[in-house]
Amino acid sequence: MQPLELKEKVKENIRRNKLIDPGALVIVSVSGGPDSLCLLHLLSQLREELHFAIHVFHLDHLTRDGESTQDARYVKSVAENWNLPVTMIEADIAEISKRERRSFQSVAREIRRNHLLQLADSLGASRIATGHQADDQVETFLFRLLRGSGPKGLGGMNYREGKLIKPLLNVWRREIENYCQAAGLSPRMDWTNREMKYERNRIRNQLIPYLEREFSPALRDIVFRTAEILRDEEEVMDSLAEELFQNLAVVREESVQFYVKELARQPRALVRRILRRGIQRVKGELLDVDFLPLEEVAQALEADESFHILMEGGLEVYREYDRIVATKRSVSGESDLRERELPLEGELDIPEAGLVLKTREMDYNRESPIPQGNTVWMDLDKIVPPLKVRGWRGGDRFIPLGMKKIKKLQDFFVDSKVPRRARKRVPIVEDFHKIVWVAGLRMDQRVRIDGDTKRVLEIELRRVG
Numbered sequence: 376m377q378p379l380e381l382k383e384k385v386k387e388n389i390r391r392n393k394l395i396d397p398g399a400l401v402i403v404s405v406s407g408g409p410d411s412l413c414l415l416h417l418l419s420q421l422r423e424e425l426h427f428a429i430h431v432f433h434l435d436h437l438t439r440d441g442e443s444t445q446d447a448r449y450v451k452s453v454a455e456n457w458n459l460p461v462t463m464i465e466a467d468i469a470e471i472s473k474r475e476r477r478s479f480q481s482v483a484r485e486i487r488r489n490h491l492l493q494l495a496d497s498l499g500a501s502r503i504a505t506g507h508q509a510d511d512q513v514e515t516f517l518f519r520l521l522r523g524s525g526p527k528g529l530g531g532m533n534y535r536e537g538k539l540i541k542p543l544l545n546v547w548r549r550e551i552e553n554y555c556q557a558a559g560l561s562p563r564m565d566w567t568n569r570e571m572k573y574e575r576n577r578i579r580n581q582l583i584p585y586l587e588r589e590f591s592p593a594l595r596d597i598v599f600r601t602a603e604i605l606r607d608e609e610e611v612m613d614s615l616a617e618e619l620f621q622n623l624a625v626v627r628e629e630s631v632q633f634y635v636k637e638l639a640r641q642p643r644a645l646v647r648r649i650l651r652r653g654i655q656r657v658k659g660e661l662l663d664v665d666f667l668p669l670e671e672v673a674q675a676l677e678a679d680e681s682f683h684i685l686m687e688g689g690l691e692v693y694r695e696y697d698r699i700v701a702t703k704r705s706v707s708g709e710s711d712l713r714e715r716e717l718p719l720e721g722e723l724d725i726p727e728a729g730l731v732l733k734t735r736e737m738d739y740n741r742e743s744p745i746p747q748g749n750t751v752w753m754d755l756d757k758i759v760p761p762l763k764v765r766g767w768r769g770g771d772r773f774i775p776l777g778m779k780k781i782k783k784l785q786d787f788f789v790d791s792k793v794p795r796r797a798r799k800r801v802p803i804v805e806d807f808h809k810i811v812w813v814a815g816l817r818m819d820q821r822v823r824i825d826g827d828t829k830r831v832l833e834i835e836l837r838r839v840g
């Protein structure tokens with residue numbers, strides 16, 4: 376493809392997908408490799424006609440061999456020669472990935488993304504452009520297929536997601552190489568993502584040529600088109616899942632929970648998507664969530680089995696009684712109370728707090744005085760078992776006895792002058808869906824004894840040792 380033709384193709388991409396509005400400032404993320412260099416060249420050719428401005432960004436990964444610094448110098452000199460403002464950042468990716476035990480590539484991507492978003496904020500840029508292209512899309516599809524990705528992952532990248540745009544998404548590598556040559560550009564060899572490149576290289580140099588030769592010469596077009604269809608369908612499913620998520624998820628500060636019964640009623644395809652949203656919400660970012668663990672959860676849900684899955688990035692998803700919980704793995708100190716089931720009749724040791732809880736069921740005798748302090752009586756018929764004991768969590772709420780309105784436990788602690796450090800050792804007794812006793816402090820209004828009470832649950836809190 377001739378330079379002029381490619382310029383028209385990219386212009387059409389920008390127009391059709393509304394990638395750049397007139398007057399916009401676009402940050403172009405340039406590695407120095409052919410794709411992003413071609414992108415920068417094309418955008419700088421188009422900026423007058425389409426009325427936008429460019430700011431170049433480069434991240435130097437500081438690899439030991441010093442090659443990354445040569446890339447950085449190269450990008451800086453290109454930007455200066457083309458009269459474009461540039462921001463250069465350095466980060467020791469190898470060191471961080473070692474410390475966090477994550478892959479070089481995923482750390483590099485995350486750091487790049489964070490810096491780009493920050494830079495966009497500080498410059499008031501409405502768009503961030505990267506050089507992803509059509510072969511990337513096809514290779515990603517096959518790469519993910521072999522790793523068990525679902526339709527969302529296989530659908531690959533979009534032309535636009537929030538501020539991020541990919542104007543070369545339907546441009547093939549060959550077109551980019553031809554363009555670079557014709558325009559006299561001499562990109563740096565792209566070595567930045569070796570690790571991933573190793574597997575990708577085999578997909579690119581072995582698998583795709585083999586499939587093209589032996590099965591279908593149109594393989595790339597077919598895969599590209601399939602990914603596009605998957606993205607369209609995903610959009611519809613996603614909006615359905617979002618609606619259900621809003622209705623079904625109980626979003627707490629550190630976790631997202633679902634009731635098993637409600638979730639299990641949904642079709643499996645939606646269950647996975649609802650779960651994915653929950654997990655992303657806990658992570659606080661819209662990263663890809665692997666398909667396989669979601670599938671495992673969906674299956675366990677259908678079979679009504681319990682499960683506990685640890686996921687990448689310090690997350691866990693597990694079933695706890697009749698709830699599914701997605702949460703960040705607890706890194707709380709030793710004073711934090713472990714979660715335990717409290718029998719309706721018996722004793723429960725809480726050694727980490729030096730406490731014992733004793734329970735017994737009995738008929739309600741109107742003559743006996745209701746106990747006070749560390750022993751409580753609750754109306755057994757107002758309790759939905761099973762009972763659990765756990766430590767306080769941010770976002771906890773209950774209705775303190777004698778009050779009408781729900782109150783944040785945190786505010787209750789403040790009003791009751793419970794010192795911050797002591798709060799984590801207060802056992803919280805909870806039934807299926809509500810807190811029934813902030814042990815030793817206050818019972819919940821919803822389980823109080825009244826004129827209709829027939830049976831009582833007595834819980835006694837004892838200090839030991």
Ligand SMILES: Nc1ncnc2c1ncn2[C@@H]1O[C@H](COP(=O)(O)OP(=O)(O)OP(=O)(O)O)[C@@H](O)[C@H]1O
Nearest residue numbers: 404405406408409410411432433434505506507565
């Ligand atoms: N060190 C970097 N600094 C700034 N942007 C980068 C850097 N590395 C990658 N990018 C951006 O992310 C995009 C995707 O990176 P990746 O390394 O996967 O792509 P690539 O296909 O090798 O592209 P390129 O040929 O532009 O390096 C690049 O096109 C570029 O826009």
